Amino acid sequence: MRDLPWPARVYLVAVIGTAAVLLAHSAVVSGSLVRPEDLDVLLVLALLFLVCESMPTLLNVEQFAVSVSFSASLAAVVLIGPEGAALVGLTATLSVRPGLPLVKRLFNGAQFAICGYVAGWVYEGCHGQVGVPQVDAFDDLIGPYAVATAVFVPLNIVLTLTMIRLATRARAMELPLRGMAQFLLSYLGYGTFGLLVAGLWATVQSISAVLVLLPLFVARWAFGQYHAQQRSYDATIAALCQAVETKDYYTRGHCTRVSLASSMIAREIGMGRERVRAIRYAGMLHDVGKLGVPTKVLQKEGPLTEEEFAAIQLHPMRGLEIVRGIGFLDEAYAGIMHHHERHDGTGYPMGLAGDEIPEFAKVIAVADAFDSMTSDRSYRGARPVEVAVEELRKCAGTHFDPVMVAAFIRALEREPWQPPRRVEPPPPDAAGTTIKDHDDPTMPIQVVTGP
Numbered sequence: 001m002r003d004l005p006w007p008a009r010v011y012l013v014a015v016i017g018t019a020a021v022l023l024a025h026s027a028v029v030s031g032s033l034v035r036p037e038d039l040d041v042l043l044v045l046a047l048l049f050l051v052c053e054s055m056p057t058l059l060n061v062e063q064f065a066v067s068v069s070f071s072a073s074l075a076a077v078v079l080i081g082p083e084g085a086a087l088v089g090l091t092a093t094l095s096v097r098p099g100l101p102l103v104k105r106l107f108n109g110a111q112f113a114i115c116g117y118v119a120g121w122v123y124e125g126c127h128g129q130v131g132v133p134q135v136d137a138f139d140d141l142i143g144p145y146a147v148a149t150a151v152f153v154p155l156n157i158v159l160t161l162t163m164i165r166l167a168t169r170a171r172a173m174e175l176p177l178r179g180m181a182q183f184l185l186s187y188l189g190y191g192t193f194g195l196l197v198a199g200l201w202a203t204v205q206s207i208s209a210v211l212v213l214l215p216l217f218v219a220r221w222a223f224g225q226y227h228a229q230q231r232s233y234d235a236t237i238a239a240l241c242q243a244v245e246t247k248d249y250y251t252r253g254h255c256t257r258v259s260l261a262s263s264m265i266a267r268e269i270g271m272g273r274e275r276v277r278a279i280r281y282a283g284m285l286h287d288v289g290k291l292g293v294p295t296k297v298l299q300k301e302g303p304l305t306e307e308e309f310a311a312i313q314l315h316p317m318r319g320l321e322i323v324r325g326i327g328f329l330d331e332a333y334a335g336i337m338h339h340h341e342r343h344d345g346t347g348y349p350m351g352l353a354g355d356e357i358p359e360f361a362k363v364i365a366v367a368d369a370f371d372s373m374t375s376d377r378s379y380r381g382a383r384p385v386e387v388a389v390e391e392l393r394k395c396a397g398t399h400f401d402p403v404m405v406a407a408f409i410r411a412l413e414r415e416p417w418q419p420p421r422r423v424e425p426p427p428p429d430a431a432g433t434t435i436k437d438h439d440d441p442t443m444p445i446q447v448v449t450g451p
């Protein structure tokens with residue numbers, strides 16, 4: 001707990017205190033939290049909760065995991081009531097998950113207890129009957145249970161993400177929020193397992209928990225497989241980017257920053273979750289074609305010959321050839337192929353103009369130029385963000401699509417750009433020549449003709 005910022009400590013104490021007050025109030029009002037005849041139900045559901053909670057699924061967010069254990073707490077809402085649901089959730093403090101600190105276990109137990117109690121209170125408020133349901137009265141449970149689940153799941157997510165935000169002091173909140181709609185719908189779907197447990201209890205009693213364990217773990221496995229696949233995609237992209245930046249050393253980190261800026265623009269213009277992911281990949285791989293350009297050309301100081309410039313102009317097509325077999329890139333292909341096209345038709349490799357240029361390419365062109373201008377190069381220092389933004393405005397309608405420029409400027413107003421750290425430039429060329437950058441609209445490549 002000493003490592004937590006003070007806002008996170010206050011929040012932790014508040015959550016634990018709220019759970020304690022709710023349980024204490026219920027104990028005082030009713031005389032006991034659970035009726036003696038419900039102890040066997042409580043023990044079975046608590047065990048089911050504990051088994052699932054101790055084996056969560058890791059997500060793409062560092063130190064963030066989810067489990068389907070909450071379905072046991074929702075089953076307790078029906079079978080035992082608010083107090084029982086809170087006690088089932090409280091068993092998260094006993095989780096045997098490896099490496100989980102006591103502070104996290106206490107928080108998890110407290111927030112699950114709060115969610116269970118509130119969901120149980122809502123269930124009763126919707127005239128849901130507490131206890132083992134009669135077979136012919138099962139339909140009457142569906143409506144109140146659906147409302148209780150619709151309260152439990154968002155409350156659980158909000159409590160957890162608030163703690164992450166306070167504990168990290170960073171933009172970590174944005175990471176879990178990506179695709180939150182799909183994540184929320186998935187969680188609501190997993191909540192139906194609790195209704196299944198409650199319904200089966202009327203016929204097979206405690207065996208219902210065992211019957212539900214199998215689909216629960218199948219769901220967990222599928223959840224894990226999906227995110228493992230996403231992590232493998234990211235690792236593939238990162239490996240290709242590292243290969244590019246090893247060859248073109250003066251643009252270290254450029255791919256990652258272009259990916260970030262492209263995602264900012266994509267979200268600003270309203271792209272969906274899958275397209276944002278695709279454009280993030282396209283931003284990472286937009287210069288992968290440099291692997292097909294001779295190193296001496298990439299690192300040459302001074303003007304390029306016509307043949308060398310032609311080699312540079314081929315790198316978008318080389319990039320498409322390299323990644324063509326990677327099926328999950330989808331629209332990213334168009335971004336990689338055409339990110340050096342210009343709005344006025346003077347770009348390369350195909351001289352497309354205006355609406356002929358794919359949307360992904362328009363986005364990456366703005367992000368690419370902006371990062372180039374705000375990064376250190378061997379021939380100049382990084383330009384201030386304000387200067388780069390002004391250059392984008394000046395080139396809107398010629399180099400860049402005006403809509404994408406305006407969207408990026410709006411995004412920067414909400415989320416200030418963090419330029420990369422300064423790097424030591426290599427020694428200046430003895431002949432006094434300078435390197436030109438094909439990504440920087442203010443420093444075009446110089447091409448000499450003749451021998």
